[in-house]
Amino acid sequence: MKYNIKLQNANELPCRLLLIKTLAHDLTSPIRTIYGYTCLLEDSNCSFKENELKEIYKIINELAKNAINQAEMLAKFNFDIELFIQNHIEFSFPTLIRNLLSEYTTRLDEKYLQVKSQINLSEGTIKANKYSLSIIIRNLIDNAVKFSPCHSEIVLSVEEEDQKIKFSLFNLFDKQSLLHLDRKSTKNIQIEGNGGLGLGLCYCKQIASITNIVLQFESIYGNGFLASVLFSNKP
Template sequence: MQLHTFLWPARIIEGFLFGALVLGVELICFSFLASSVNLSEAAKRQSLRAEQQLSLAYEQQQQLEELRDQFLMNVSHELRTPLTEVKGYINLLLEYGNKIDEETQSSFLQSASYGCDELELIIGNVLDMSRIGKDLKPLRMQELLLAVTLHEICEHVYLQDHTLHLDIPADLTVMADRQQLRQVLRNLISNACKYSPAHTSVVVSAGAWEDDMVRLCVQDAGAGIVAADVPQLFQKFSRLKRDIASSVRGTGLGLYISKQFVEGMGGRIWVVSEGVPGKGSCFCFTLRQGAATRVDGV
């Protein structure tokens, strides 16, 4: 019996091998094409993402430039107004000083002094903004009597026909950097006066809070802040649309700097407001209690 009677004929075997070879080549080509398509799609997606990122970066840069321009315009206006007032009172005294009674002279000098204090606050905010995040000025934490600190501040805050009420325990102390705490309180009290109707009250209160903290609050009687506007309050250069369209001056730095300072001293800051005119807003922040307060059990 011949061998080919038990095995496939040679021609069939050759055809099978050739078919298998062709199929293998086709599979390799298909795999290569599929891989090429996938790579092409991935490249397109990556290119699209890069374009979107560039577009977003460009928009952010444009927004930043607009904010910067608005900030420079605001600062220019903020500085010019109190400077004009100071110069005006000084010129009046120089020209008519000998014809004005002492009480009026004293009033003019007090107004000029308040104008200088306002200039100092604005310039301080601008300088502080440039230093934030650069560790150019280390904190000098110390135990401070809040009542004493607030009375010192009141001498340098222009209340603009508002009444300031202090509800501060005489022996309540906090751990804070004196200069930064003064800047935070001056910003909050100044804002409360600017955004409240004349002849209303601004109330500053403080008391023991949870976890050995002290909570300080500045309450005004202004228009309030709606919930949708709260997230942007503490951002750099940020001002609410209603305020930009109003006669109220501002640089958009006070709350931003206050937040940075409070958090740097180990506290947090927030606002409570119903957004209802007349009910106003209450800006609160926390600082760690001083040792004397904890010992006395306040």
């Protein structure tokens, strides 16, 4: 089962960066996140703007420093991250990163293989299966917090055979924001949450073929929230 995920105002920088970060980030592993960015940089279907590249390299820089501190196998390479990034054009940045990672990464998780090369930045569209969809939505909501000051509303539409789920996130830094569900248009949808500051408004329409959707929120960073989306076809 494939889904087309579309991000509104996809050509605006905050939304494009949100899309990029959503595909690349793995909250459990800086190494796999670097690998995720590398896949995007090497993807011929992706065209990045100069300020996007700067942001990507900045992120990779921090991730690499963290990885060096965390992984003994990476530390043994003893390379200068700052110099490496400054010379990424001359030294073919993605290729070097890939070669570096191949020393201790035997394979890329299936979830990346399912998502990479299926992004269209100009249209803000991602193609993913149901498993990837839960990861993407989780990361979209997590990353949306960081873009809230410059883009207060982020709308995500997920389409599958003319059915839609729509998530709208409003005013993520507003203490008065509440989690909202339009119960008239949905059935068998459970939403659980705590978050206080940063728990935004979420509007959800179910996909007809999925009879049970659970959104679980937990606080992170003190001013945002992380959502995991669990799907079940059981009635």
